[in-house]
Amino acid sequence: MILGEAYQRCRKIEPLSIHIMRIITMLILLICILIFIINLTLNIINDKPVVSNSYIQEDMPVPDIKFFSESLFVVASCNFKNSVSGLDYDCNSYTSESLIKNGPYYYVNFSIPFAYGYKMVLDTSNDTRYAQYGKRGEKIISFQINFFDQNANPSLFVEISDSEPVYLKENISSTFLQSITMTNTLQILPKEDTNVNLGRNIRQIIIPNWKATMGFQPDYEIIPYLTSRIITSRERFMQNNEDLSNLAFFNIKADFDITIIETEQRTHTILSSLGLLGGAWSFAIIAYKLLFGMFCYKPIYYIVDGQTRH
Structure with a gap:
């Protein structure tokens, strides 16, 4: 959903700087999620039962x-x-x-x-x-x-x-x-x-x-x-x-x-980690929406298909 919004709906009408900020933010969030997945995997492998x-x-x-x-x-x-x-x-x-x-x-x-x-x-x-x-x-x-x-x-x-x-x-x-x-x-x-x-x-x-x-x-x-x-x-x-x-x-x-x-x-299992991963993914989407909102940023005048629109 985030990638589709960035590359399809917003890429033709947003200023380039905003578009670049979107991409950088998405990459940072994806890297954080990847690190979180690696951490969950290591916890499952090294889990010591209580x-x-x-x-x-x-x-x-x-x-x-x-x-x-x-x-x-x-x-x-x-x-x-x-x-x-x-x-x-x-x-x-x-x-x-x-x-x-x-x-x-x-x-x-x-x-x-x-x-x-x-x-x-x-x-x-x-x-x-x-x-x-x-x-x-x-x-x-x-x-x-x-x-x-x-x-x-x-x-x-x-x-x-x-x-x-x-x-x-x-x-x-x-x-x-x-x-x-x-x-x-x-x-x-x-x-x-x-x-x-x-x-x-x-x-x-x-x-x-x-x-x-x-x-x-x-x-x-x-x-x-x-x-x-x-x-x-x-x-x-x-x-x-x-x-x-x-x-x-x-x-x-x-x-x-x-x-x-x-x-x-066991305190760390695959099923419990899936719940944590779903929560992390939802948090990343909320953070992205808080930064950029629900709609595309666009200038007062922008060109679509060769026509100038307000």
Whole structure:
């Protein structure tokens, strides 16, 4: 519309200076729009999704726990408190029976199959939600660890992970996965009573494909992971006269019964950019009309087809 007006309707009757100003203005506006298009394209290519949080109330599955150390150790006992009866139960059947040597480390694994439906529930006195379903809800899981290597300074590492199976279809950022592992790996020393309060998050990571780039509902990879808050105490060992220098205690429980859903969202897509581009084009037309009006500028006398007209 602008080019047609400049070159067809106005070019025969306007003064040359006005006509040149029209052309220069149009070129400047077109260059600005071109720069804007390039900027939109770069934003789409380099877009980093933002994360929005939502919350649901549910109990987390009993996590998987991996104990590993360069020193010899044994998980002497495993007990948990059930939310229905409030009694301690032996859970040694869910730990590996012997040390597993892999490289420099000895390993002991604790795992309850996710399909069993065991949950970590808040430590409240009247919590009987799972009694009617026949499922266990654990308040606290406790481990007693014995160290055998007294000639060195033994220590033990514990890695806690979510027990829900995850089948990744795409390559997820290794930095994110490594940060989860590092955050939930802690060190235990002899004569320490370590209490870990767990929370649960579910990260919905966008799978890069044409739907996400266009701005349609994207496909997600679902990654549940745990957060931890650690409290360490030596009070139990200070009050006991027995020699407990080769022992350590490790306890886990739920910090709260709220799961945080972290959903990635793209802020720059093709559909949203088309709306911005339409707005920029409309702004350019308005700017042009404000400068030159709706009609052609013409002198008092002008010649059209060899005839002088007023």
